[in-house]
Amino acid sequence: MGMFDKLKSALTKTKDVLRTDVRDLFKAGVILDDAKLEEFFRGLVTTDMGVVAAQSIVDELKAKFGGRTVEPDDVWGVVKGKLKEILRGEGDCNWDVTDPLSPLNLAEEGPTVILVCGVNGVGKTTSIAKLANYLQKAGKKVVLAAGDTFRAAAVAQLTMWSERLGCEIVTKPAGTDPAAVAFEGCDRGVESGADVIIIDTAGRLQTHQNLMQELGKIHRVIGKRIPGAPHESLLVLDATTGQNGLSQATKFSEAANCTGIVLAKLDGTAKGGVVVAIREKMGIPVKYVGVGEQIDDMELFSPDDFVDALFSDV
Ligand SMILES: Nc1nc2c(ncn2[C@@H]2O[C@H](COP(=O)(O)OP(=O)(O)OP(=O)(O)O)[C@@H](O)[C@H]2O)c(=O)[nH]1
Ligand SMILES: [Mg+2]
Secondary structure, eight states: OOHHHHHHHHTHHHHHHHHHHHTTTTOTTOBOOHHHHHHHHHHHHHTTOOHHHHHHHHHHHHHHHTTSBOOHHHHHHHHHHHHHHHHHTTTTTOOOTTOTTTTSOOOSSSOEEEEEEOSTTSSHHHHHHHHHHHHHHTTOOEEEEOOOOSOHHHHHHHHHHHHHHTOEEEOOOTTSOHHHHHHHHHHHHHHTTOSEEEEOOOOOOTTOHHHHHHHHHHHHHHHHHSTTOOSEEEEEEEGGGGGGGHHHHHHHHHHHOOOEEEEEOGGGOSOTTHHHHHHHHOSSOEEEEEOSSSTTOEEEOOHHHHHHHHTTTO
16 A cells, blocks of 8 residues: 555544535535534534634635535635645645655764653554664664663563564663663664664653653753754654643653654544644644554655545545
8 A cells, every 4th residue: 555545544534524524515506604614613623623723724615615606626625725734834844755754853963862752552662663664764773772661561562673673772671760771772872873763761641740750851861971862852642532632742842842743543543633733732743643553554744645635535
């Protein structure tokens, strides 16, 4: 399956919401009145894109077509155009869609360090494996650091991925200070001439202040070993939690100075519109989306592809 088809298929559940709710609203020759716009608004909100974005789309439709008969293609053209505009934001996600590494802020010299954090079970470790796979395919030498020392199984999980990927991994016994693992991961990366060091962390709740402080410490320790690092601090969010996941983002962003979001599990949810809400509410761009459990089930986030996939055959 090509990238676009994979994205389309991942968005199936979200597309279903739009398909069943709104397909009949914009038939050729039908007058676009307030009742239809209200129903469309509800359909959009059901995808978890947030009321602000949904309202701005409906407002634009009303201004352009309100009270008139419509051509479906014209309506969808406006909807897609507006969504793309919102998702492009300030233009900070206009990366090269042909290069999966282009969203990453790579170090100019020496290894790039990527710190990965998020709530329990959102998809951090799997996303790290997917990212490492992309990097290795591009010829980069990767070192992983198993900074989730909270659970022994977490080290085993990342070790399994490192073996499958054939990349080096730094591990320490369960209970070790995760900042020490991160430090050693950086050490090892520098010594071995790695291009990228990716540091896993234990899942944590944003409400646990001590764990948030621990994350801040990991971030600081990395910067002590490699000035300017981490170059990327990725927050992984679980798309299936929709907008509820957004409350996590601010606290993590404060603690780990997040530079990008990986939205995992987009394939399992009808709330794919959450990408739009993230864009509207947070200052951090979505850089990658997870579309399955396999190693190559992650895609660079492109506003155009996302919107086109979302509205293909609606
Ligand atoms: N369908 C789907 N499943 C995913 C995706 N990403 C991760 N998963 C699954 O989600 C589960 C949790 O993934 P992990 O990578 O272990 O999550 P984590 O955030 O590291 O979890 P903790 O370390 O326990 O906090 C696993 O079963 C993964 O296979 C995705 O994009 N799509
Ligand atoms: Mg994990």
